[in-house]
Amino acid sequence: MDAMTASRIALVTGANQGLGRALVEGLAARMGPDDLVLLTGRDARRVAEAAEDVASSGARAKVEGRVLDVTDADAVAATAAELAERHGGVDIVISNAVARVLPDRSQAEQADEAIDVANGGTHAVLRSFGPVLRPGGRLIVVASSLGTLGHLDPRLHPLFDGATLDQVEYAVESWRSAVHSRTAEEAGWPRWLNVPSKVAQVAAVRAVAAERRDADLATGTLIASVCPGMVDTATSRPWFSDFSQAQTPAEAARAVLDLVLAEEADPALYGELVRFGKVLPWHDGTPPTEQDELLTP
Template sequence: MAWGVSSVAGMNTSRIALVTGANQGLGRALVEGLAARMSRDDLVLLTGRSRQRVTDAAREAARLPTTRARVEGRLLDVTDTDAVARLAEELRARHGGVDVVVSNAVARVLPGESQAERADEFIDVSNTATHAVLRSFGPVLRPGGRLIVVASSLGTLGHLDPRLHHLFDGASLNQVESVVESWRTAIHNRTAQEAGWPLWLNVPSKVAQVAAVRAVAAERRPRDLATGTLIAAVCPGMVDTATSRPWFTDYSGAQPPARAAGPVLDLILTEHVDPALYGELVRFGKVLPWHDGTPPVEQDRFLTP
């Protein structure tokens, strides 16, 4: 992907990048990395749902000595699907589209909290929002652009009970969304475990994120490959953040957010992407095969039902 000035609909326009969940952690590091590696005519939008935190984070990122591109804060609650759609339309109207979208928002759940009681917020932030970003920003992604969903190595199908595989394998985005809502209902009805759903929300949520990316990519593949456009899910590895730290007793392998952002930024900013990465879950530049993985067996010790 060439990172100079492009021509859209006969107009010269700078590159536009947007990161959700960008007040802190990996999202903040991605904004800072994009701002350092893009050009002075480009714009990086740092988004989140707290006006004060968005304002403060954007101001601090803009003042970093490494920053080259413009950085602006934008209030965005990713669980508000109408707000996501409005922002996408605004960027289309003002700039002719968007070049980079990173869907990174995640809800924080602590080990001692009830997974069932936190299910709605977790699913809304991780899955409903992912579906909204894919639906709204996919159509305004410029040729050669990047639409990236931050997921996890737990997002491969094999991490689910085999009884559930058919629900996600080869599913359309509408079907993925329907499965997610059925899972949500089963949690509330206390029938999820007997159907094979794990207690830990993170596993089905991440599998659903990757399935949603695969669904959208399947529909767009020929056109996107012809224009050098990339849609993919990424696993950044273990990141040392307030969200992830409580879940691990051994944190020796964790990366600070800035280091974890590096391979993701390399994937976004490289001019020529390996077509084999398109529509896949990518970790450190390599594809994690969709059908790999086994259901976690130690997770229940962290949880209260």
């Protein structure tokens, strides 16, 4: 391996704070001094401050901040192309960016930003970083246990089950249109944005994995989505009153990084939604109850 490709390159989106920052901290602590971890986010000042803090807090690997807005597909593509040109590709990509959704505002008025960041960002990362992922690399999307298909009304299952990435994107835009036209509920979409968004994220990962499976398994490459469990962050705190069982971001990051940094990828996890090293079956789950819906503004 030549000097350009001797070190590992890792990139985390949505990494200014919370779980994203903890993932960068964990990568920087567990990777080597010749490796590079890119901490990315939308705000230049916050990115620079977070990267400096992580780099000066006992990191073994090099840490650099990089402004990256995952809702800008061209910017995501340009970043992937630059890393491919400068470093010969990337070894670890963790798509973690999410927009904060608040319970005191209607779900509908928050839909565009939530969908653009969580779903548009996931699609952009998969499309642009998949082709520059080195053999043996890891491409991980942070989702949740709500991302299994059974959490949607059965009428919606054909939109995502066995879908291509293009079809997932079409389904997401259909959902967005239904939210704005106020026809979402009658079509079976839950009012809580997190459910269709997470299902679509997992479906997008499954779509890309299905196309690459044979080649990736032959090289020990892993593409998967992960559920980190309940994490005490600024994004989740407004939704829950009891955080006694929640993990700190550092605790939640540990299981994700164990998966990412495992010497050998488990083929059984390829393309799946993984929680604490175990697969959450795609067809499991039940749609939100009427009571759940009433609790959603």
